[in-house]
Amino acid sequence: MRIDQLNVNLRARSEWEAMELGTALVRRHARAIWLPLVCVSLPLFVLFNAAAWWADAFGWAWIAMWWIKPLTDRIALYVISRGVFGDEPRPLQTLRAQRSWGWTGFWGYLGWRRFSPFRALLMPVNLLEGSDAQQRGVRRRAVLGGAFGPALLLTTVCMAFELVIVSGCIAAIFLFVPFDLLSDSWRAAWEMVSETMPPWAKLGVNAFFWLAATLIGPFYAGAGFALYLNRRTEMEAWDVEIAFRRLRERLQQAAPLLVLALVLCWPMAAVHATEPGAAPSCSVPQGAFDEDGEAYSDEDEDESEDSPDVPADDPSNTPAVIFGGTAPDTAGFRQAVQRGYEDPLVSSTRQVSRWERTLTDAEKEAEKNERKLDKNGKGRPKGPLLPAQIAEWILWGFVGLLVVLLVATAPRWVRWLRGTGARRRTAVDPVLEEAVELPEVIPPDPAARARDLWQQGRPRQALALLYRASVESMSERAEVVLPPGATEAQCLRASRRMPEEADRTLFAQVVRVWQYAAYAGRLPEPEDFETLATTLQTQFRWRA
Structure with a gap:
């Protein structure tokens, strides 16, 4: 599947x-x-x-x-x-x-x-x-x-x-x-x-x-x-298999980045490969040296003696053991080996000549000391290591940048490690709500009383007074008796019986303003409120 x-x-x-x-x-x-x-x-x-x-x-x-x-x-x-x-x-x-x-x-x-x-x-x-x-x-x-x-x-x-x-x-x-x-x-x-x-x-x-x-x-x-x-x-475990497949797809998409990282890290690997002790040393058995010292120099002989790969007293490293039977003539065998090495078909060599600067005695002594340090594993090889050094500097730069970022952002993440990283909620001022109740008794001058409430910072009470007074005026002009607790919709249906269109439009405007304030929390502007109160006072003939 x-x-x-x-x-x-x-x-x-x-x-x-x-x-x-x-x-x-x-x-x-x-x-x-x-x-x-x-x-x-x-x-x-x-x-x-x-x-x-x-x-x-x-x-x-x-x-x-x-x-x-x-x-x-x-x-x-x-x-x-x-x-x-x-x-x-x-x-x-x-x-x-x-x-x-x-x-x-x-x-x-x-x-x-x-x-x-x-x-x-x-x-x-x-x-x-x-x-x-x-x-x-x-x-x-x-x-x-x-x-x-x-x-x-x-x-x-x-x-x-x-x-x-x-x-x-x-x-x-x-x-x-x-x-x-x-x-x-x-x-x-x-x-x-x-x-x-x-x-x-x-x-x-x-x-x-x-x-x-x-x-x-x-x-x-x-x-x-x-x-x-x-x-x-x-x-x-289909869900686990799908997760691994998606992980493989993401890794395949990130392959160019991996290749780039490999290119940057390759010079470092080359540096480590050229360090002392990285490559196996080649040693020559003791029996292969020429008696006259023409085949190998004294320095090479010292290196072969110090090499741990082939012990000098190994009994299995003798001509009798290697060839079996009676040991061959050592002198003749050495001469045959020497002629074999000199054969151009076996080991082809060519002579290369180049000019070198003559070193002083102090420089020769320093070079000799460096070779001894390299032999003991304490020195570093010389050569064109500029790409490796650049890559190493870049990596150390990334590490330093990461450390700086961690130190700079420590106040933000240290408290999370300590378990005290809960976000502090900003204190919200409590909402003060005032219960709005429609007045049971309408004052003789509702418009003036509503203006006083508006100036006192009680706009919802002011609009409630205007709405209640408008309902009473509408009932008188429409000659209807509203049931107790009548809703705004019932009042609007009853207002259709008023004979004048201007009265019906004004009452519908009062109901709409009241509903916006009571249910949506949208209060009119002070100028709109003053205009509405003045219009109601004039058209419904309220006392000033």
Whole structure:
């Protein structure tokens, strides 16, 4: 399975979250599921019920429709199993695929496994994995082991939903019956059901069951498929595998940076490779020296004696042991070796001449001391090490910059390491709210009193007084009596009875200003308030 191409987030879910994921997948691919499902189930419904009408056996038609539910479940399973990979099949493609897809492990669900309450969970094992019969049995037991209870509960809940839909459809018929005739209709329906149902009633009940199965079946199959995915995620750690694959993709995208780092670090590796002791020393056995000292110099002889690779007293490093038998003539053997080294076919050499500056005695002594230091591992090789030094300086610069940043930002992150990094919440001034109550007794000069409240810093009380006085004036002019606690909407409907249009418009403006202030907290500007109070005082003839 191409789990890296899944368009759902695979993670460790509970069984209930997994079933919710399955229903969400069904809703996502609703058109691709229900179109082919209706195209398959509707002809079968017509065929079964036509045969039942002819044989007067509608009960057998209901049993046949119930028995072939796995056929519709496999349609939903086919669409969802492709849809989770972003490849939603077309309805016609789904219908064509049913002729050859998944029939090898499906026949059991139309036979002895039809009564299994775990069909939604186990059907993907047979139809999607494609294993043989023996392996399918092992896989079914492994998948069912951790989701036994949720699968059983899923089947029970879906059956309950189907019964509710059928009952609701039957009860909906009586919604069209007048209330006066409802009792008689219930009595007539009960007598019809208890005695002998007519064929059209039996056909209607079968149609309701078909409708319920068509609506709930895809959700049942989708929830079971999501349970199956969740079980495989738990058993095979799909979420961990996907995380590693995504990590690999991110590392592949960061490959140029890794190559750049390798280029910068390569000179450092070269420096370490040229240090003393890094390369193995080459030593020559003691028996290979020429007696006259022409083959090797005294300095080379000292280096070979100091070399720990080939001990001088090693008994296995003798001509007798190397060649076996009687030891050859040492002098002749040495001469043969010397001639072999001088042969240009064996060791081709060429003479190179170059000019060098003549060193003084002090410089020769210093060079000799440096060679001795290098031999003891305390010196450093000479050579063009400028790239390595630049790379080393850059790395040390990065380290220094990092240390400076850490020290500069220490006050921000040190307290988090100590466990006292809780952010201090800024103290918010408490909101002072004043209860606004509409005055029961209106003063004789409401506009002047409202201006005084506004100047005292109580604008909501001022607007409440204007609104209450406007309601009283409106009631007088409209000649209506408002009930206690009348709402703004009731007051607006009552204001339509005022004879003058200007009064109706002004009252609607007062109600709108009051609602903005009381419910939205939007107060008018001082100039707008003064204009409103003056207009109300003039038009409603309030005393100044």
